[in-house]
Amino acid sequence: MTILVIAEHDNASLKGATLNTVSAAAKLGGDVAVLVVGAGSGAAAEAAAKVAGVAKVLVADSAAFAEQQAENVAAQIVAVVQASGGAISHVLAAATTFGKNVLPRVAALLDVAQISEIVGIESPDTFVRPIYAGNALATVKSSDSVKVITVRTTAFEAAGEGGAAAVEQVAAVADLGLSKLVGRELTKSARPELGAAKIIVSGGRGMGSSENYHRVLEPLADKLGAAMGASRAAVDAGYVPNDYQVGQTGKIVAPQLYVAVGISGAIQHLAGMKDSKVIVAINKDPEAPIFQVADYGLVADLFEAVPQLTSAV
């Protein structure tokens, strides 16, 4: 039994989400192989080989994989699974926008179900996953020969270093030529990524404006070395771009400390952050639902409390 983990990478480095996926794979029992589909991705493959618990790294390198569009990447994964002659029992990827884009395609081409965003593993064919925005947890059993799974990274620890896996090249599939990248606009930030941050400072509609959001929250985030997030209300109001959004329709996070400022705590926001270790809520409305999940609640005017907090930490 081989568990195939699809590496998330930018050719030069391995993304952190891959480490959590390797941990989930290790829980299944069996050999863990990491597949790196990229162009000039040697450095990412070497990084994957050093991850603890990885038995083998497979590399499919082709110019067609430079931008990692779903069509070509999925075709490559299917080719690797089929070439294994039944040895590959599971295909896992992180439930990031990359994994969610590619893996259902793989599942359909293999004529199997996909199991989305698992948060627990009961046995090699039985998994726990959230439904209804995390308001219920379903335990599902798969009857398919190959299990295609996306993994909610916050539910599994990141695998450490210490591996020394062999790196093996595999034949790259032909370019399907269905899709072309026009451009990418990535938010440039010196802050940690939302998904990987230990501390997150998040603002809601209570911030009142984009200017206030940055003026009040940035100094606190700088001092704590925190990532910055936002509620959907703040995104909809145009205070910050959508990739700041924490919630059911944004990012699911579980940092050590989550500071919710001026966030009322709509169900869809709570679905994205309620697994944080410690939650602090600062809101002037004592009835705000956020206080029902907060470890520490402070009813105060955020424009006074946040600067005080910034100078006190």
Place this chain on the structure above:
Amino acid sequence: MKILVPVKRVVDYNVKVRVKSDGSGVDIANVKMSMNPFDEIAVEEAVRLKEAGVATEVVAVSCGVGACQETLRTAMAIGADRGILVETDADLQPLAVAKLLKALCDREQPQVVICGKQAIDDDANQTGQMLSALMGWPQATFASKVAVGDGKATVTREIDGGLETLEISLPAVVTTDLRLNEPRYATLPNIMKAKKKPLETVKPADLGVDVTPRLTTLKVVEPAKRSAGVMVADVAQLVEKLKNEAKVL
């Protein structure tokens, strides 16, 4: 150019679902059902493309129980021209829905299929990608901007860390993210008009599709509740607690 829009009937997004005490699922008896919000965005986008003269016909499709007719009428009230109901009482999973949609795509020959990126009940986020794979078409998921031109579409996608713009050849599947548009409210005259629009009903067997589920739900439970913590009097006490009690600073 024809656009196909699959729409799903789900528990309304304002309803907080309850897990049944026997752990067999969530209780959806007597709760308000609505169109999946992401699908509403998909219908709106298709109708806007028709209004802009890019598309000539918008066909809404729903797979599920007879009551999905209401969802199709809602789509037609927003502006879809006709509806197709694939009627079944079976528990439909994304792979089965993708196969039903493939059969309809083979018959209807749309140039674009616009799907919601995920349904808010099973939160699967699979059907659009699966359909695209089964058709051998390109896909552009999590779209926040769509421009359809001659034989191709340019789609801006919401990805981790920012935005990405793809150019894809048609036919193709696009899935919608929240910020693509704000769906209109259906007006009363349009709701009345929608009642007269054609609605065809077919069965999975008519389409030659086996919809047998691949996943069995063994149990459904409520997640562990987070207990409410304490209220602090001021910032000084908050910092003291974070340092000495929670030890996160």
